[in-house]
Amino acid sequence: MAHAEALNSFESGVARPRQSAPPAIEVRDLVKTYRGGVRALDGLSFSVHAGTIFGLVGPNGAGKSTTVKILTTLSRADSGIAKVASLDVMQEPARVRLAIGCVGQKSGIDSASTGRENLTLQGRVYGLRGKELREGVAGLLERFGLAQAGDRVTRTYSGGMQRKLDVAMGLIHRPQVLFLDEPTTGLDPEARADMWREITRLANEEGITILLTTHYLEEADRLAQRLAVVDRGRVVAEGTPEDLKRGLRGDTIHMELAQSEDAERSRGVLSGLAELREIAGEGRQLHARADRGAETVPQALAALESAGIKVASITVSRPSLDDVYLRHAGRAFREADEAGAERKTT
Amino acid sequence: MTAVTHSLYMAVRHMRNLARQPLYIMFTLVQPVIWLVLFGQLFKNIVRLPGFGAPSYVDFLTPGVVVMTVLFGAGWSGMGIIHDLDLGVMDRFLVSPVSRVALIAGRLVQLGVVAVIQSVLIVVLGLIMGARFPGGILGVVVLIVCAVLLSLPVGALSCAIALLARKEETVIGASNFILLPLTFLSSVFMAESLMPAWMQTVVRFNPVQWAADAGRMALSAHPDWGSVLARAVLLAALSVVSAWLATRAFRAYQRSV
Known part of the structure; x- marks a missing residue:
């Protein structure tokens, strides 16, 4: 179902959320406690329409990455329901893995291999072979402006190039749903603008559903059609960026x-x-x-x-999303962000 | 089937990355040469001890250095896991359909290939230094097989420790803590017959001893193939158990992220 939907919108060149289709991502009452008693998720719920960009916004330590880890089958929730492409991530992790692409917060690139080797291995793992694989790899290198650098060891890449390769690797098997965990953290403004263009294009032209986490409120405002503001493991506000700001x-x-x-x-x-x-x-x-x-x-x-x-x-x-956060979480975003970062490192 | 092809993909990746580090390759090749020359000189006169049972120390030492070199190489294999964890490469594979077994087996395949190359080099050097192996080519092949069979469980356990501890220091510490005593509690440097009685008992349960013993027997004029096979089977069984444990370690890792 969801796949047909994605193909459809790919051909027609436009992707619009369709209310009738099942959500590409559905999360209900997710709870996750880490050893040591840290409650990372505390009843988190949201859902994402197919073919849209959805932003999970919140300060460091709000539970965004934990959510992505659970949805991408890396980690397990203690309780609650999580479905991706109508598949339960806890019941059918193997099928979920085929449907998703994932760009984690950490790069995930083998720094001792070239860009082409990284992409090729990634494609092989998903069962791509021969001509299809070679062309897929070459196409992605071209598209992300890495064709020239494709045969260089990735250790020599700039931060922006590495991030692009990361996204390319998440796309090699044409996933229905792409997870981008803090895709622009640490990038310079130019590389960030580049990445924003690319993300928008993926959703608009290829109908891929994108779940994006960010702690840059501006980024969510620019990219996401809908977003959820997360604080201390819960969604404190959800809607379009305009809705949320209009509420103020x-x-x-x-x-x-x-x-x-x-x-x-x-x-x-x-x-x-x-x-x-x-x-x-x-x-x-x-x-x-x-x-x-x-x-x-x-x-x-x-x-x-x-x-x-x-x-x-x-x-x-x-009104900005900063104000939205201040209102719903009851504290200033920057303050919460710093507190969260501190908690993480200690 | 998937596990096998995925293991090969991973092995290719590891071999390729290794081939890009010429300095590292040089160290792994020079290290055993140093052991052979150094220990060969240091313990040269040990054969004069009554009951040692070997005509020259270099005859005795060469298979020992083969086993020791392969053993320590395997002990370090967890470092590659740490590297992948730090880079995020491991997490990326874990959310892909890649076989968990392949993530360990790929490293073991690479370990085996390196072990064979190192072993051949040591044997050739031993011959140049005057060692004689009545067991001939077959004996040498069996020695190398035993060394590789030892590297598998050690490599797998090193990977398991890496997944559980996720710290380089722990992998280094654990491998030194375990492998050095295992080396000296074996006949790598010293004939079993000259060990204290309690040690002779302990040695029987030491996988390093199984490999060294089987390899040396295979190199002798009239090998007891039954004993050689028994030790090889023990090593193979240990490999399977260790690889299973290492694969299980992924679950423990995923529970903690």
Whole structure:
């Protein structure tokens, strides 16, 4: 079913989520506790329509990679249901493996082999042989701009080239579902933009379902048709990036005070303005929400000035996924990210 | 069938990667030469001990160095697993349809090929240094087969330790901790008849001894083929058990990720 769907959209050149088709990925109440009692997943649920890009977004340690490991049969959940291409990952791991491509957080490239050798071995493992394999390998090298470097040992590749080869290896057997675990972490901006183009093309032109994890909110915003915000092993918000942002009424106003001593007093002053709500901040930084940000700025400035408080800068922004995270997880994204990274390394 | 073809694919990968490290190849070839020359000189006069039972020490030592070299090479095979784990190569294979057996067997095939090359080189060097093997070519072939049969269980267990511990230090530590005593608790350097009584008992349960003993018997003028075969069968059985354990170690690894 899902395969036919993928082929169809490949031929027609467009892939649209079809509500009637079974979801390409279905996750319900997934729980996973690691030895030592760390509860990585705590009742995680979401589903992904065939042929779409779905983003799992969250800070370090939120449970994104654990989810990918379970869905790709590397790891097992303690309880819950996980289906990929309508196959239960716990019951039929062998069939799931044939249906998926996986680009893990760690590269997965044999650094002592060439790009072509890496791809060829990967294809062989999936049962490709002879001409089909040779052409598949050559085609992918070409497509990812690695044709020239194909016969060089991958140790000599740049980070961006290695990542491209990783994705190519995930595609050699034409999977229905592709998992990309933090595909652009550690890439320079140019390589990241490259990768974004490639990911979009895969979903749009080939109808591959893509599950992408990222802790760059901007990345999910750019790529994913739908996303789930994950925090501490649970989905705290799900929807299209637009839906999620629309849920936050109005704009965010960021202010930087000239002196941090004024922080408390300025909060008092600002809370006197009816237009502003959710006033918060740290040190010289203050932020608040307003229905019409641009119109509220002069009022806020005037109020602060008459109280003798100097403002160094003030900006208004449309709601971002940062704000979505802040609202649903109850803490700032960067803060959670750093806490998670620390937990991981200790 | 899949397991066999996948093992060959993996073996090709390992051989190719090895061939790209000429310096490493040089070390693996020079090392046994050093053992043979060094121990050959150091223990030269040991044959004068009453009851040693060999006409010249180099006759006695050559098969011992073959076994020892292959043994230590096998002990390191887990390092390749660690390398694959660190790079993420292992995880990528584990989410693919590749046979788990092949991930171990591919390494063992490579280990066997390297063992044969090293063994032939040591035997040739032994001959140059004046060793004589009445067992002839057949004896040499049987010696090499026994050495390879020893490398399989040791290599498989090294891989299992690597999968469970996931640290280079543990693999290095464990292989030194286990293999050095096993070498000295065997007739690699010293005739069994001259060992203390308790050691002679212990030695009987040592796989390194099975290989050294069987190889030496095969090189003698009138080999007791029954005893040779018995030891080879023991080694083969141990290989199967170890390979099974190593494959099981993947489950333990996957439970922990």
